[in-house]
Amino acid sequence: EDKVVQSPLSLVVHEGDTVTLNCSYEVTNFRSLLWYKQEKKAPTFLFMLTSSGIEKKSGRLSSILDKKELFSILNITATQTGDSAVYLCAVAATGNQFYFGTGTSLTVIP
Amino acid sequence: DSGVTQTPKHLITATGQRVTLRCSPRSGDLSVYWYQQSLDQGLQFLIQYYNGEERAKGNILERFSAQQFPDLHSELNLSSLELGDSALYFCASSVATSGGPQETQYFGPGTRLLVL
Numbered sequence: 001e002d003k004v005v006q007s008p009l010s011l012v013v014h015e016g017d018t019v020t021l022n023c024s025y026e027v028t029n030f031r032s033l034l035w036y037k038q039e040k041k042a043p044t045f046l047f048m049l050t051s052s053g054i055e056k057k058s059g060r061l062s063s064i065l066d067k068k069e070l071f072s073i074l075n076i077t078a079t080q081t082g083d084s085a086v087y088l089c090a091v092a093a094t095g096n097q098f099y100f101g102t103g104t105s106l107t108v109i110p
Numbered sequence: 111d112s113g114v115t116q117t118p119k120h121l122i123t124a125t126g127q128r129v130t131l132r133c134s135p136r137s138g139d140l141s142v143y144w145y146q147q148s149l150d151q152g153l154q155f156l157i158q159y160y161n162g163e164e165r166a167k168g169n170i171l172e173r174f175s176a177q178q179f180p181d182l183h184s185e186l187n188l189s190s191l192e193l194g195d196s197a198l199y200f201c202a203s204s205v206a207t208s209g210g211p212q213e214t215q216y217f218g219p220g221t222r223l224l225v226l
Contacts, residue, residue, distance in 0.1 A: 042112060042218055088153065096166030097155065
C-alpha cells in the first residue's frame with residue numbers, strides 16, 4: 001500500500017530555533033515529492049523535489065530528497081512565529097495519483 | 111489568496127442527504143483536483159479533471175461524483191451522506207498540459223461539511 005509518513009507529529013520550539021521535519025514514503029511509480037504549508041486554511045505550495053541530493057531553498061526554508069532511502073527533510077532556520085503551521089508532505093505518482101502525509105504541526109513560541 | 115474559489119464555506123446537513131460543492135479554478139488553469147481532509151486521515155486525493163475530462167481517480171467513494179464544466183468550474187456531488195463524510199473538502203487547480211504532470215497545485219479555502 002502506498003503511504004507517506006511524516007515525523008514528528010507535533011513540534012514546539014522557541015523563536016530562533018532551527019527545526020527539521022521528516023517525510024518518508026513508500027510509493028510505487030514515484031514522480032515527485034512536494035511540501036506544503038497549511039495554516040488555518042488551504043495548503044500553500046513550498047517545494048517540489050524530483051532529484052536526489054539537490055537542495056531547494058527559499059529564504060529560511062530548504063528541502064532535500066533522498067530517492068535511495070525514500071525520504072525528504074524540510075529545514076527551517078531562525079524560526080519565527082509566522083512559521084507556525086502544519087507542514088504537509090505529498091508524493092505524486094504516475095497516473096496523477098497524490099498521496100499526503102498527515103502532517104507535522106509546528107508551533108513557534110516567542 | 112490562491113485565486114481558487116470554493117462555495118459554500120460551510121455546510122451542515124443530515125445523514126442521507128445530498129450536497130454539491132463548487133470550485134472555480136485560477137484563471138488559466140485547466141486542471142481541477144478534489145481532496146478530502148478529515149482529522150484522522152489527513153488529505154486524501156479524490157479525483158482530478160482536466161479540461162472537462164476525468165484524468166485520475168483516487169480514493170473516491172461510489173457515492174461521490176464530480177464533473178468539470180465547459181467554463182472549467184467543477185462540482186463535487188456527495189450523496190447518501192454519512193457521519194463519516196464530515197470533513198474539509200479542498201479543491202485545487204493547476205496549469206496542466208495535456209497528458210503531462212503538473213504538481214504545483216493551488217488550493218482553494220475549502221468547504222467544511224458537517225453531517226449530523
